[in-house]
Amino acid sequence: xxxxPVIGLEVxxxxxxxxxxxxxxxxDYFGKNPNTYTCPxxxxxxxxxxxxxxxxxxxCVKIALSLNCKIKEFSKFDRKNYFYPDxxxxxxxxQYDLPFGHDGFxxxxxxxxxxxxxxxxxxRVHMEEDTGKLTHAIVSNEKVSxxxxxxxxxxxVEIVTEPDFENEYQVIQYLQKLQKIVRYLxxxxxxxxxxxxxxxxxxxxxxxxxxxxxxxxVEVKNINSFRFVDRAIQFEVKRQTALLxxxxxxxxxxxxxxxxxxxxVSQRSKEEAHDYRYFPEPDIPPIEFxxxxxTSLKSSIPELPDEKFKRFEQKYNLTSYDSEILTREKGLADxxxxxxxxxxxxxxxxxxxxxxxxxxxxxxxxIFPAKLVEIILENKKTETVDESELFSVVTSVxxxxxxxxxxYKNGKENVLQFLIGQTMRKLGKKVDLNAVKSAILEKLK
Amino acid sequence: xDVTNLTIESILDGYKNKKFSVNEVVESYLKRIxxxxxxxxxxxxxxxxxxxxxxxxxxxxxxxxxxxPLLGLPIALKDMFSTKGIRTTAASNxxxxxxPSYNATVVDRLKDAGAIILGKTxxxxxxxxxxxxxxxxxxxxxxxxxxxxxGGSSSGxxxxxxxxxxxxxxGTDTGGSIRLPASFTNVVGLKPTYGRVSRFGIISMAxxxxxxxHFTKTxxxxxxxxxxxxxxxxxxxxLSSDKPKNYLKNLKNGIKGLRLGVPKEFVTKxxxxxxxxxxxxxxxxxxxxxxxxxxxxxxxxxxxxxxxxVIQTAEVSSNLARFDGIRFGxxxxxxxxxxxxxxxxxxxxxxxxxxxxxxKRAMQVRTLVRKDYEKAFDLSSGGVDAIxxxxxxxxxxxxxxxxxxxxAMYLSDALTVTANIAGIPGLSVPAGFNNGLxxxxxxxxxxxxEDLLFRIGYSFEQKTEYYKQTPNL
Numbered sequence: 001x002x003x004x005p006v007i008g009l010e011v012x013x014x015x016x017x018x019x020x021x022x023x024x025x026x027x028d029y030f031g032k033n034p035n036t037y038t039c040p041x042x043x044x045x046x047x048x049x050x051x052x053x054x055x056x057x058x059x060c061v062k063i064a065l066s067l068n069c070k071i072k073e074f075s076k077f078d079r080k081n082y083f084y085p086d087x088x089x090x091x092x093x094x095q096y097d098l099p100f101g102h103d104g105f106x107x108x109x110x111x112x113x114x115x116x117x118x119x120x121x122x123x124r125v126h127m128e129e130d131t132g133k134l135t136h137a138i139v140s141n142e143k144v145s146x147x148x149x150x151x152x153x154x155x156x157v158e159i160v161t162e163p164d165f166e167n168e169y170q171v172i173q174y175l176q177k178l179q180k181i182v183r184y185l186x187x188x189x190x191x192x193x194x195x196x197x198x199x200x201x202x203x204x205x206x207x208x209x210x211x212x213x214x215x216x217x218v219e220v221k222n223i224n225s226f227r228f229v230d231r232a233i234q235f236e237v238k239r240q241t242a243l244l245x246x247x248x249x250x251x252x253x254x255x256x257x258x259x260x261x262x263x264x265v266s267q268r269s270k271e272e273a274h275d276y277r278y279f280p281e282p283d284i285p286p287i288e289f290x291x292x293x294x295t296s297l298k299s300s301i302p303e304l305p306d307e308k309f310k311r312f313e314q315k316y317n318l319t320s321y322d323s324e325i326l327t328r329e330k331g332l333a334d335x336x337x338x339x340x341x342x343x344x345x346x347x348x349x350x351x352x353x354x355x356x357x358x359x360x361x362x363x364x365x366x367i368f369p370a371k372l373v374e375i376i377l378e379n380k381k382t383e384t385v386d387e388s389e390l391f392s393v394v395t396s397v398x399x400x401x402x403x404x405x406x407x408y409k410n411g412k413e414n415v416l417q418f419l420i421g422q423t424m425r426k427l428g429k430k431v432d433l434n435a436v437k438s439a440i441l442e443k444l445k
Numbered sequence: 446x447d448v449t450n451l452t453i454e455s456i457l458d459g460y461k462n463k464k465f466s467v468n469e470v471v472e473s474y475l476k477r478i479x480x481x482x483x484x485x486x487x488x489x490x491x492x493x494x495x496x497x498x499x500x501x502x503x504x505x506x507x508x509x510x511x512x513x514p515l516l517g518l519p520i521a522l523k524d525m526f527s528t529k530g531i532r533t534t535a536a537s538n539x540x541x542x543x544x545p546s547y548n549a550t551v552v553d554r555l556k557d558a559g560a561i562i563l564g565k566t567x568x569x570x571x572x573x574x575x576x577x578x579x580x581x582x583x584x585x586x587x588x589x590x591x592x593x594x595x596g597g598s599s600s601g602x603x604x605x606x607x608x609x610x611x612x613x614x615x616g617t618d619t620g621g622s623i624r625l626p627a628s629f630t631n632v633v634g635l636k637p638t639y640g641r642v643s644r645f646g647i648i649s650m651a652x653x654x655x656x657x658x659h660f661t662k663t664x665x666x667x668x669x670x671x672x673x674x675x676x677x678x679x680x681x682x683x684l685s686s687d688k689p690k691n692y693l694k695n696l697k698n699g700i701k702g703l704r705l706g707v708p709k710e711f712v713t714k715x716x717x718x719x720x721x722x723x724x725x726x727x728x729x730x731x732x733x734x735x736x737x738x739x740x741x742x743x744x745x746x747x748x749x750x751x752x753x754x755v756i757q758t759a760e761v762s763s764n765l766a767r768f769d770g771i772r773f774g775x776x777x778x779x780x781x782x783x784x785x786x787x788x789x790x791x792x793x794x795x796x797x798x799x800x801x802x803x804x805k806r807a808m809q810v811r812t813l814v815r816k817d818y819e820k821a822f823d824l825s826s827g828g829v830d831a832i833x834x835x836x837x838x839x840x841x842x843x844x845x846x847x848x849x850x851x852x853a854m855y856l857s858d859a860l861t862v863t864a865n866i867a868g869i870p871g872l873s874v875p876a877g878f879n880n881g882l883x884x885x886x887x888x889x890x891x892x893x894x895e896d897l898l899f900r901i902g903y904s905f906e907q908k909t910e911y912y913k914q915t916p917n918l
Contacts, residue, residue, distance in 0.1 A: 040527075040547050040646075041680075044767045047527045047549060047646040048538070081763055088898050090766020141478070277795035279804055282653035282760055284682050 001247055003205035004183030005237055006214060007165035008198040011178060012064070013188050014130060014320075020153040021129045022093065029150035030194050042153035044088030048249075049283050052077070056155035057100070057127060057287065059187040060248045063157055064101020069295050077281040083275055084134040085147055094158075096278040100287075107306070108173040110166070120174055121162030149329035163202070163213060168233040170199065175226050180305040184330045188403040192225050199223045199396035203236040205244060216252045220264050229258050232257050232264055233340055237389050239264070244411050308333055316340065316350035325358050332357070338369040346378050347443050355434055361417075364434045385431045394439045397422045408444065417439065449609035449915055450771055453518060453666040456612060460507055460517055460655045467507065469559070471500040474519050474563055485608055486585050487601035489524050489534055491564035499561040506559070510623040514558030514673060521605050521614040524565040525572055526552055527646040531562070535648045536580040537570040538779040539768050549646025550678040551615060551657055558673045566601030571765070572617050572650045573783045574598050575625060575857045578848055581781060583744050586844070587629060588916040589882055593841040596626035599660070603630040608658040608918060613670055618656045620753055621836075621861025628836030628885020629899035631661050631875045631911055633902065635667045635676065636861075638892045639868035641689070645680035651760035652683075654753070654865040662912050663903040664874065668692035671895060690896045700904045701735030702893065706821055706829035710746040711860055717839040718881050723884040724835045727876045727905070734904050741829055743817040746863055747809050750855060753862040755794050755807035762791025771805035786851065815867040822891040831894070831901055834860055836873045836885040872898040872912060875911035883911075 020027045023041035040048035061071055078096035098259040104122035110116065132152040136145050159178065165171045179197065182188040190197045200221050204214040218240070220232045240250045255264040280286075303311070305327050312333070327333045339353045356362065356376050369373070397419060398405055408415040416437070423436050446469055451649040452457075459465050463646035475493055480489050485543065503517040524534050527545040529552075534540045548556070556562070569579035577585040577600025586601035587593040588608040597605045603626035606614050618636035618780065627634025635658040642657040649655060661667045674691035707728060728738055770776040780788070782891070794803035822828050835859055838859055847854045864871040869892055877884040886905075888898045906912060 045527075045545065045547070046533070046535070046543070046648045046767070046773075047525075047545075047644075049645050049649075049681050049682055079763055081766060084768065085769075085771055088767060088772075090764055090769055110479075164671075175581060270611075276799045277765070277792065277800075279759060279762075279795055279800070282683075283649075 001209070001241070003207055003237075003244060003309060005166055005233070006163045006204050007167075007171060007233060008163035008175065009161045009165065009171060011175070012198040012200075013159065013161045013178075013182055013190060014196045016189055016196075017053055017056050017059070017155055017157040019053060021053050021056055021155040022128075022153055026220070027048050027154045029154060032150055034146070034148035034150060037150040038152070042088075042150055043153075044090075049309055050093055050281070052284055052287075052340070053155060059155075059185070060100050060125065060127040060157045061289070062185050062301055063159070063182060063187060064104065065294075066185060067101065067104040067106055067122045067125060067159065067178075069101030069104030069122055069429050070124055071101055071289060073131050073289050073291070073294075074098065074286060075100050075289075076286040077284045079281050080128075080279045081231055081277040084131070085145065086134050086152070088132065088149065092128060092131065093284070094128035097127035099124040106174060106177055108170045108177070111168070115193040118164070118166070118170060120164045120170070123160045123162055125157060125159050128156050128158060130156045131140060133411045144323060154345055155171055163204075168230045171233060172226055172230055175199065175229065177305065178272050180328060184302055184304055187349065192199050194199035195224060197224075199226075199229050201210060201229055201233060203233055203240070204250070205237065205240045207244070216250055218250060218252070218264075218325070219254045221254055221256055221267065228259065230259050231262060235263050289421065302330065312336075316354070318351060318354055321352040322351075322358060326354060335369065339372050342369045342373045343376070346373055346377060352376055359433060359437060385427060385429060390427070390431070390435065390439050392441070393426050393445050394423055395437075397426060398440070398443055405444065446473050448477065450662070450913070451609075451612055452662050453515070453612055453669050454663075454677065456518060457516070467503040468497070468500040471496050471519050471561060471563070474611060477608075479610060480564070482610060484586065484591065485588060485604055485610075485918075486583050487567055487604040487608065487610060488521070488564045489536060489567050489582050489601070490532055491502075491878050492531060492562055495531075496561050496563050503559065503561060508638075512557075513557075513559035514669070515555065518560045518613070519563045519611055520555055520603060521563050521566050521611040522552065523568055523599050523602050523614065523616050525568065525617050525648045525650075526565075526615055527648070528552055528562065528565065531565065533565065533648070535567050536582055536583070537781065537784070538581045539775045539777070540773055541581070542774045547645075547646060549713055550643035550648065550680060551674045552903070553898070554673050555615075557895070564616055566605055566621075567600070568600055568602070569598035569643045569782050569783070571648070571761070571784050572619060572622055573600040573761070573787060575602070575621070575854050575897055576842075576844075577626070578844065579781060579783045584844055587841055588918060589630065590841075592843055593882060594844050594846075596628070596629035596837070596841060598622040599626050602660050603627055603632055603634065605661060606630070606632045607824075608916060613659055613661050613666060615657070615659045617649045617650065618658050618861075618865065618871075619654045619867050620757065621858040622654075623658045623660065624836050624871050624885070624887050625857065627660055627873040628875070628887075629841045629883060631878075631883035631914060631916075632662060633664055633667050633875070633906075633912070634658065634660050634873040634885075635671060635895070635898075636864060636871045637671060637895055638685075638870045640683050640685040641870070641893065641895070642674045643678045643684055645678060649760075649764040651757040652764065653760060654757060656865065664872070664899055664906050665693065665696055667872070667902075668696060668895075668899045685893065687893065691891075692896050693897055695900055696903050697768055698736050698900055699735065700731065700901050703736045703831065703901065704733060704829040705736045705738045705901070706741035706832045707743050708743045708746065708821070708832060708834060709741050711834040715838055715856075715859075716835065719840050719879040720835050720884060722836065723847050723877045723879060724886060727886045728833060731901070731905060734908060736901075738827065738833070741821045741832065742794070743814075743821060743863065745810065745817050749814065749863040749866060750859055752807045752810045752814065752866055753858070754790070754855060755803050756811065756866075758787045758791035759795050759804050760791065761787045762789075762795065769897070783851070785805040800884055811866050814863055818863075818867045818869055818889075818891070830890070831897060832889040834889065836860065836887045840879050841882050850851045861887070869891060869897050870898055872902045874902045874905055876909070877911060878914075
């Protein structure tokens, strides 16, 4: 049977503030010697108290505002009580019923290639602290668990969506947008490999012609790449479909992603669910925002990727492909606009600049805008080449480099650069790069 | 030299006038501790070597003209205060071997002001109790009659000051743990406003109720210590950003014309006859000193203990979670019965399905108690400047008398807990004796009115001079 996936997401984003959430220790812990970035507060020593990091709270609010959330004027921290060796206080300082942000949304396309838009509801955006890190190792022939508290107390923002996603394509778009937003805001590196962003999709399937949410939910914990989220969702949809087809209801449980086997595995079932005994954190007074403060935080938010993308398309007459690439990173987008400014004086079109930046992967740190304009003007003075000559050279290059062609077809897009280079060499002339590129692409179709 | 009855003032004056050296004073206190504390058991740790070394340094400082507000003053610290390099046990076997890597803010401030740590005092483990008997290091005895309890939880600090083993000692007051033992031992005990003195580095009992205060012989000594300990530190987020007042400035202004309230709910409820008599005597003296006394009402007082035991145990259950057996060397099985009782009660009241009926309800009643006091202190609608109440419903009881009846023990805090629930300051001052055992009164005021409490306490003390009486050891 064909079921409709019902997917929600919890994402944890680690902020790149200088200091931790509740103490003065450096939050830049990655790759540092274990337990060197610690103090009584983040070690949870007796008597130590949390002192909230104002900047982290403001950044959390900025993330919430960027996700179109409403901001609570009166908010507070709560204690989430549970035992785990990486949690030195025996509770995590988090937010329960009054998160800083709530009821927001983000828009994604419904299907690949479709222009139909789907609104994904953001349930809440709240602030909490990270835990220490456990490593299980063998030291002197003995099995031991080691705890590193460098990460303990690093500010973490949790973003929870409504179960609005219908397929993995929507999920990946959402994640990419979220990643871009926090990078634009400059509040997180959102580097997946360093664990700056941790992803937890929950997936269930709804039977045709039924209303409401399914009566079970499967959560997949702590995935650290978009690709694995994509695969985990696909895997779960298959697994749950098979069970439902046999008239079984999938178990409500938490599963983990096994990278090696490319499958999800059961970790713990609902029966072992925690009662976190939330209560207001008495060590931190409630936090109140005035309307003015919220307005001023709002005005400090730069133009966000979606807006910039639309503006680039319209103002510079770019394709959505170019516009998307140029707005992936704020730094690149700013560079592009700088070059456009200079190029205008020399009648260089934004489109030409976009092509140059995208095709040659300009090193924006080394090549200043004026220099790039110079290069473009220089390239314009190219020799012409007969179209049939070009195509015959391209054909022979492609035949000689069959392996590269195959790699390209398997998705290794940067092979294209190599093929362009080979063609240019064989032509022995300074030819318009874009003409070569389109000829190759044409042949590869 | 005889240090039995020295005050901060007389010690600092003595240094100034070269009547005695820091070394002599410290040695004399250490000698008294050696002689009397085996029996009293008011100290868990005595820092003899360190104190003598410090004394030498302070004598040099004095000779070099160094000026610090408490230079050369010996002090004792409740063993809930983290002291760098000095073991800090919380009077529990769980922490019997724990040596902190940092000082509590208050410890730093006292040391920076020139104080010398004589040692760490005994108390009910984790500050859970009203008699000192819950200590894993044995009970502390009342120096006025060693068969009686000195009150708790800060039993050792109260006794050490009362017995002249230290001129001052620090304490924590979560439900009366300073004011009750002060009244049982004929010393002055201050519970400051919540948010006035940093809790940083002091082992948390119940975070929203814990107040950091001290015991002294006299009211002016109490004011001097608060002057050093009060104010923001950048580590305790619940501290007020208002600057501390000058607590000595108006001390001697008298209390003529002050309006003092006597809440009817405190005086009728199960008050022991002897306490009632002493209290009425105290009210009479305050009237003689020119204050106007009038009846006020704090209608939610009767819910105080119930509210307190829901909020306090909830916070205790969470605060003790870090002692999980992985760190600090000892297992959770080392927790005593009282800690276990509170962990279980608090865990229960915070559990899903019970939170609304217990914790949430208690927080609502807390607001009502706070409003009771706000109304009573609202001078614009006939309110009073301060409130006078007994510090304890009874005089000291015999050691062992209530150990098997936790509820009876809890009820001994009936007159003190509402100040913690409302976050207001309270000063306990000696108010006489009954059968040779001390009785005390408490002066309660609006938030941050410590200066006023000291003024009232000082007038009362100057008139009564109970502080001049010392126990026969």
